[in-house]
Amino acid sequence: MTTKNPIKVAVTGAAGNIGYSLLFPLAAGQVFGPDQPIELQLLEIPQGLQALEGVKMELLDSAFSLVTNITCTSDGDEGFGDVDYAFLVGSKPRGPGMERADLIRENGPIFVGQGQAIDRSAKENVKVIVVGNPCNTNCLIAQHQAKRVNPRNFTAMTRLDQNRAKAQLALKAGVPVSEVSRLAIWGNHSPTMYPDFENAMIGGQALTDVITDHEWLKSDFIKTVQQRGKAIITARGKSSAASAAWAAIDHAISWSRPTPAGEWVSMAVPSDGSYGIPEGLIYSFPCTVNAEGEYNIVPDVALSSFAKEKAMASAEELLAERDAVKDILG
Numbered sequence: 001m002t003t004k005n006p007i008k009v010a011v012t013g014a015a016g017n018i019g020y021s022l023l024f025p026l027a028a029g030q031v032f033g034p035d036q037p038i039e040l041q042l043l044e045i046p047q048g049l050q051a052l053e054g055v056k057m058e059l060l061d062s063a064f065s066l067v068t069n070i071t072c073t074s075d076g077d078e079g080f081g082d083v084d085y086a087f088l089v090g091s092k093p094r095g096p097g098m099e100r101a102d103l104i105r106e107n108g109p110i111f112v113g114q115g116q117a118i119d120r121s122a123k124e125n126v127k128v129i130v131v132g133n134p135c136n137t138n139c140l141i142a143q144h145q146a147k148r149v150n151p152r153n154f155t156a157m158t159r160l161d162q163n164r165a166k167a168q169l170a171l172k173a174g175v176p177v178s179e180v181s182r183l184a185i186w187g188n189h190s191p192t193m194y195p196d197f198e199n200a201m202i203g204g205q206a207l208t209d210v211i212t213d214h215e216w217l218k219s220d221f222i223k224t225v226q227q228r229g230k231a232i233i234t235a236r237g238k239s240s241a242a243s244a245a246w247a248a249i250d251h252a253i254s255w256s257r258p259t260p261a262g263e264w265v266s267m268a269v270p271s272d273g274s275y276g277i278p279e280g281l282i283y284s285f286p287c288t289v290n291a292e293g294e295y296n297i298v299p300d301v302a303l304s305s306f307a308k309e310k311a312m313a314s315a316e317e318l319l320a321e322r323d324a325v326k327d328i329l330g
Ligand SMILES: NC(=O)c1ccc[n+]([C@@H]2O[C@H](COP(=O)([O-])OP(=O)(O)OC[C@H]3O[C@@H](n4cnc5c(N)ncnc54)[C@H](O)[C@@H]3O)[C@@H](O)[C@H]2O)c1
Pocket: 012, 013, 014, 015, 016, 017, 018, 019, 043, 044, 045, 048, 089, 090, 091, 092, 093, 110, 130, 131, 132, 133, 134, 135, 157, 158, 159, 160, 161, 189, 239, 240, 241, 244
């Protein structure tokens, strides 16, 4: 029997597709360990509460020994009350004919409200992981409302892009995915993201020495990673959910323990101006996490002119997104 105090975790959009795949590994101790009790604070819009009750029933029926309480609510203060971690997954999906800018404006108010509720009710050192799209800018919006919380505690998820990129490279090289390291995603979680193959390694060798088809790396590989979400929707008729949930688990694991020596993790974090990326943008960088659970942007990564151009193009897109929501940033 463990004597640890429960860790409190909020998940928004908990009755959605990603929520359904995320809650069970969380409840099983996948992120916080097999001896860490957990309280789940699940948020949905009022129309989603009935479905959420069904999810709660399934969580109860799984008899997770670590779960000490499950709350289902539409109230931000109740949902984020005293939480240590918040996964912001819920957001409105892109409707037919909607442009990215429309989506950003539609979702903005959700993240204003949630940022304010986090500010009022969460623990001061809460760690926030934004998954709901457009996740970088949604994260920026919530962060701007939560003045009590360290701005560095707001991050957005590009781990799915990192995982997708690693998997493609492993397939191409014919090696297990565990052999691929230092594959960093730069920029926005959008088709402008840049998966940096030039600094990646395979089994201790430069990736570009192992995969010698550099034309493939510069074109098909990048396109495949950038367009993977769309390809899954085409194939499955639904957007990626289990892999996205798994990436959120990976993100939280990576943020809560030291990064293995020699490895990097991709996290969209507030830019400190590194690499000429405008300060404050929520931008995906290669990061490492220390024993205290603090991340740092990896310094002095050599970027070719090809890489710099891609990294900057994604920053330009994020600047335009920031501009589209400037009236609600507060
Ligand atoms: N960052 C990434 O890599 C990544 C990958 C895949 C999907 N996503 C995004 O994750 C989000 C969720 O995807 P999904 O497949 O679970 O969608 P979904 O539509 O199945 O579920 C979303 C849920 O959020 C709820 N919701 C909406 N507004 C809410 C609010 N204000 N508060 C609480 N709940 C709210 C909805 O009721 C719904 O149950 C989407 O925005 C999707 O684009 C991000």
